[in-house]
Amino acid sequence: MISTVAQQLWCVAALLATTVLAIATSRSRRSTAIVYGATFAISAIALAAALHALIAHSNATGLMLPVGLPWLGSHFRLDALAAFFLAVVNLGGAAASLYGLGYGSHETTPHRVLPFFPAFLAGMNLVVLADDAFTYLLCWEFMSLASWALVMSHHREADNARAGYVYLVMASFGTLALLLAFGLLSGAGGSYSFAAMRGIQHTPSEAALVLALMLLGAGSKAGLVPLHVWLPLAHPAAPSHVSALMSGVMTKVAVYGFIRVVFDLLGPPSWSAGVVVLILGGVTAVMGILYALMEKDLKRLLAYSTIENIGVVFASLGLALAFQANGYRLAAALAFTAALFHVLNHSFFKSLLFFGAGAVLTSTGERDMEKLGGLIHRMPLTSFVFLVGCVAISALPPFNGFVSEWLMFQAVLQSPDLPQWMLKIMVPAVGALLALAAVLAAACFVKAFGITFLGRARSPAAEAAGEVDRYCLAAMFGLAALCFLAGILPGLVIDALSPVAMAVIGHRMPVQASDAWLSIVPIEESRSSYNGLLVFIFITLRRRLPCISSIALHRARSGAGPPGVAALPIRLRRRNIPE
Amino acid sequence: MLAENASWLFRVTPYITFAAIWVAAALVPTFATGLEFNWSADLIAIVALLGSARFFLALAGMDVGTSFGGIGSSREVMIAALAEPAMLLMVFCVALIAGSTQLSTVATFMASSEVGLRVSLGMAMIALIMVALAENARIPIDNPATHLELTMVHEAMILEYSGRHLAMIEFGAFLKLQLYVSLIICVFFPWQITTEGAGPLSYLVSVAAYILKLVIASFLLAVFETATAKVRVFRVPEFLGAALMLGLLGTLLRFVSRGF
Numbered sequence: 001m002i003s004t005v006a007q008q009l010w011c012v013a014a015l016l017a018t019t020v021l022a023i024a025t026s027r028s029r030r031s032t033a034i035v036y037g038a039t040f041a042i043s044a045i046a047l048a049a050a051l052h053a054l055i056a057h058s059n060a061t062g063l064m065l066p067v068g069l070p071w072l073g074s075h076f077r078l079d080a081l082a083a084f085f086l087a088v089v090n091l092g093g094a095a096a097s098l099y100g101l102g103y104g105s106h107e108t109t110p111h112r113v114l115p116f117f118p119a120f121l122a123g124m125n126l127v128v129l130a131d132d133a134f135t136y137l138l139c140w141e142f143m144s145l146a147s148w149a150l151v152m153s154h155h156r157e158a159d160n161a162r163a164g165y166v167y168l169v170m171a172s173f174g175t176l177a178l179l180l181a182f183g184l185l186s187g188a189g190g191s192y193s194f195a196a197m198r199g200i201q202h203t204p205s206e207a208a209l210v211l212a213l214m215l216l217g218a219g220s221k222a223g224l225v226p227l228h229v230w231l232p233l234a235h236p237a238a239p240s241h242v243s244a245l246m247s248g249v250m251t252k253v254a255v256y257g258f259i260r261v262v263f264d265l266l267g268p269p270s271w272s273a274g275v276v277v278l279i280l281g282g283v284t285a286v287m288g289i290l291y292a293l294m295e296k297d298l299k300r301l302l303a304y305s306t307i308e309n310i311g312v313v314f315a316s317l318g319l320a321l322a323f324q325a326n327g328y329r330l331a332a333a334l335a336f337t338a339a340l341f342h343v344l345n346h347s348f349f350k351s352l353l354f355f356g357a358g359a360v361l362t363s364t365g366e367r368d369m370e371k372l373g374g375l376i377h378r379m380p381l382t383s384f385v386f387l388v389g390c391v392a393i394s395a396l397p398p399f400n401g402f403v404s405e406w407l408m409f410q411a412v413l414q415s416p417d418l419p420q421w422m423l424k425i426m427v428p429a430v431g432a433l434l435a436l437a438a439v440l441a442a443a444c445f446v447k448a449f450g451i452t453f454l455g456r457a458r459s460p461a462a463e464a465a466g467e468v469d470r471y472c473l474a475a476m477f478g479l480a481a482l483c484f485l486a487g488i489l490p491g492l493v494i495d496a497l498s499p500v501a502m503a504v505i506g507h508r509m510p511v512q513a514s515d516a517w518l519s520i521v522p523i524e525e526s527r528s529s530y531n532g533l534l535v536f537i538f539i540t541l542r543r544r545l546p547c548i549s550s551i552a553l554h555r556a557r558s559g560a561g562p563p564g565v566a567a568l569p570i571r572l573r574r575r576n577i578p579e
Numbered sequence: 580m581l582a583e584n585a586s587w588l589f590r591v592t593p594y595i596t597f598a599a600i601w602v603a604a605a606l607v608p609t610f611a612t613g614l615e616f617n618w619s620a621d622l623i624a625i626v627a628l629l630g631s632a633r634f635f636l637a638l639a640g641m642d643v644g645t646s647f648g649g650i651g652s653s654r655e656v657m658i659a660a661l662a663e664p665a666m667l668l669m670v671f672c673v674a675l676i677a678g679s680t681q682l683s684t685v686a687t688f689m690a691s692s693e694v695g696l697r698v699s700l701g702m703a704m705i706a707l708i709m710v711a712l713a714e715n716a717r718i719p720i721d722n723p724a725t726h727l728e729l730t731m732v733h734e735a736m737i738l739e740y741s742g743r744h745l746a747m748i749e750f751g752a753f754l755k756l757q758l759y760v761s762l763i764i765c766v767f768f769p770w771q772i773t774t775e776g777a778g779p780l781s782y783l784v785s786v787a788a789y790i791l792k793l794v795i796a797s798f799l800l801a802v803f804e805t806a807t808a809k810v811r812v813f814r815v816p817e818f819l820g821a822a823l824m825l826g827l828l829g830t831l832l833r834f835v836s837r838g839f
Contacts (some may be wrong), residue, residue: 374644376586387588387638396631397624409623409667413674421834428671428830435667436660442630443656446637450652455644456584525618528680534619535602535628542598543591563582563645563739 003061004053005078008086008129011046015039015122019115026111032104035114039121040097046125047090054083057499062131069134075193077131080499081264084340085128085256088347092249093121095475096241099355102471103241106362112153113239120146120245124253133182133192137175140257144171144221147250150242151234163233170220170230177217178257181210185265197265207266211273214261215280221254223307224314225284231307232291236299236367240358243299247306248351252343255313262321263336263504271420274322278426281315282433284308289440293447297367298357301448302350305393308437309346313339315430316408320505322423323414329507331414334522336505338407340497345400345486349392352479356386359468359476360452364461369448374457378465381473383453388480390449392487394442398536400486403493403520405438406530410522488532491520580741582643592639593740593747596632600751603628604758608765610785612683613775621680622670625762626663629714632751633659640736651735654812658720658732661819662713665706668826672703673766675833682765690769702829704767709822711759715752717800719810720818723752730809760796761789768792 002010018038025031052058060079068074078086100117107113123143130136148171152164186192187200202210220227235246262269262277288307295301316339323332357367359382366372376383392399412434415427457463467473486493491512498508512520519531581589603625608617620628633655640652674680676699677688688694713720716733725731731738737748765772771788773781810818 374584376588376642377584380587391631391634394630394634395627396634397620397627402624402627406623406627409671410680413671413680416675424834425831428675429827431671432664432668432827432830435664439630439660439663439667442634442663443660446634446641446652446656450638450641450649454586454588454638454641455649519619526679526681526684528621528623529618530621530624531619534616535624538602538605538616538619539595539598542601543594561580561582563584563643 003063004049004058004083005061005063005076005129007049008046008078008125009063009065009076011042011049012122012125012129014042015118015125018042018118019122022114022118026114031114032107032110033101035118036097036100036104039118040094040101043090043093043097043121047087047094050083050086050090053078054080054087054499055496058083068138072134074135075131076129076135077194078129080503081256081259082128084497084500085252086125088252088344089121089124089128089249092245092347092351093124095351095355095479096245098478099241099244099358099472099475102469103239103358103362105469107239109153113150113242116146116149116153117242120150120242123147124250127253128256131194133186133194133197136257137179137182140178141175143250143253144175147238147242147246151238153239154237157237159233160237163230163237167230167234170227174217174220174227177213177220181213181217181261184210184213185261194260194265198267202267204270207270208273210266211262211276214258215277218254218258218261219280219314222251222258222310222314223284223288224280224310225287225307228284228288228307232295232300232303235303235306236297240299240354240361243303243358244351244354247303247354248347251306251310252347255310255317255343258314259317259504262317263324269321269325271322271325271418271423274318274320274325275422275426276318277321278315278318278430281311281313281318282430283311285311285315285437286433286440287311289437289444293440293444296369298360298369298372298448298452299354299367301369301444302353302357305441305444306346306350308441309342309350309393311437312405312408312434313342313346315434316342316411318430319408319411319427322418322427323411324505326418326420328414328417329505330509330523331411331417333501333505333507333509334407334414335411336501337494337497337509338404338411340500341407341490341493342404344493345392345404345483348479348482348486349389349401352385352389352476352483353393355472355476355479356382356389359472360465362472363465363468364459366459366461369451371459372452372457372462373455374453374462375465376453379453379467381467382476385473385476385480386453387449388483390445392483394445395438396442398484398487398532398539400483400490403487403490403530403532405434407522408434410528413528414523488536489518490530490532491515491518494520582645582739584643585739586642588635589639589642589739590744592635593744593751595635597747597751597754599628599632599635600754600758603632604754604761606682607758607761608682608686608772609761610789611773611782612686614683617683618681622674622682622685623667623680625682625758626666626670629755629758630659630663632755636736636748643739645739647735647738651732651738654732655736658713658815658819661816661823662710665819665822665826666710666714668823668830669703669706669710672699672826672829672833675830676700686765686769686772687774689766690772690774697833699829699833700767702825702832704763706822706825706829707763707766709818709825711763713815713819713822715756715759718804719807720815722809730812732812757793760793764789764792764796
């Protein structure tokens, strides 16, 4: 039986081999199917292995490979935190590959996309597995460059070259910040393995500087305001399944880097670190969604909404830091679990929404929402799953987005226990910002769905749209089902996340699976509880009852008439309807 | 009667909206706390369920593609974008004082003698009343009885509906008004609410008290509506901004005020 980390590294090796295969067969017509089929299979295997490692509470396993610097080698390690993020990466990878099987056939220049797609997946996997600073930075750059190549795959289109340039500059800048952060972390002794960094005591000023550098380095990759400028340019420029990976998954790899350094390597946090991360998160959430509200380009709107969600994740992490610094382990575990849950949720629905935008793009050739409209009649399945994604991302019950926001608000409400006045005032204020962001997100997605899919077609392209192929639909329906399942069975997800909280925070949320009707109870039942399953059952029952009774009582069929007729009094209606 | 361009979303929306509001309304303790399913969702979930209802209704307004539906939806969403955060801040304020977001626990706590009068609770109450007026499309934000083109908000959104669909939506709107009134009663005036383990007689008293409180609330609403005029749509943000600020101040003042 090979160790869990070796399993993951074999998968990465297979992905790199797929890259070579893609280069070799790039001129062949079958290469699209071969490459995406291979990445789908490999990602699915890696996902299963990562989930097994996470749920079976496997011990952390390390491995040194004799690649990289001569005589020193590269260290890799798989613990609970890495296993969770590997699951997120490979789930996104599998979904994007499945989508690519259909979407890739419309690609005009497949040889610019196919070699880099497996390489990008391999890079993200390697960042999460890395266990020393050198390997981490190398893999981080590999990931950045592979994604840059994908952003530039349609380099002749207007603005894409600029997007690629801005991305490259920001990525190099971010890596520089990370390099300096790791330099500080390795201390005067200069040992660059993560195991050695954990043993070093840092002075408060050193720790503050490392935090600032991590916020610059990981924050620029994740899209924290004001380092987000590249994100709405670069994410939409890539092919849609790559946009989904960049928005739904790569930003999570940056979140992973932040958690790894700030929660794991840096030692016990100070409460002021929590304040900084909290405020940055809250501001990012509101600014991101305000930009998204002003956007007319569907894919750019989704990219801006990613910024909002990253803000929510960072705000939860800031809360976790604040609680952790004051020794409130249970509340810290609650906030941390909320952050991880939101990471998972966002990878589901953001991938789903980018796939939907890609489906609209293949079907109509348009990204401008003003030129779409009425697609619900011509793309009924796509519009259904896109609606699921919109409801989930708007944090509406009974879908998954609501659960993570709810957990986060519960963590916010634990703030009176905190001793510092700054935090006592700041946490509810940031909670208000997050509430504002959540509502604006709902407004934003009412607009996005309404203008794109409802009403009437506003261009000939939208008039002539048709449904997309079955691979694209399969990928979207799979993610929509996950959004729904995570929304009605959140207790199972929280229990699956508990080894991560245990490893990082040293405490976990109470076991949820034993609660009646699978409800979730973060602290105790008298304080708060939520049951997605029951809410869903009640809504469905209530929907059925009046539906059945009103149809039974009133057998008349609905007639159709021109818009506006319904508002007229009945005696006027007859004149308006052509018989 | 359906418009020709209506999609499946237009047909299912009345039922989804009604179901979401019904579930939210069922979660508010009206005359007794500790009922069978009260733990299945809390106050934050109630706010979000109402958000779900509004989300679908706003989409249905845009579905047919007429200008009234679109303008109604965009106004409704704009009002909600300010009203819902104000509501959540009110929830924070109450939850921080009561130590719970579970409405049964909140009501039991508020009915106990340890609360007293608090500045933050007063602010939260005013904020909630303002939000309730806005969310229920009442004067001064909107007028449920108007069909004047330039002033309608909620009515413009549902202009394309008729027959049983319209009935479901109107029924949902009534339920929502009842929900908000019950919520105000339950959180701020939970006198005579029956707590767990009380005798059957106390349930009767509570029901009578609840009905009396509802009647008083409706009377006050009617008096208020006849006494004020509807404000222009552009002034709605000022009204709701005040509610938002009251909610925030209430939450923050909680640290410096105490019960009397």
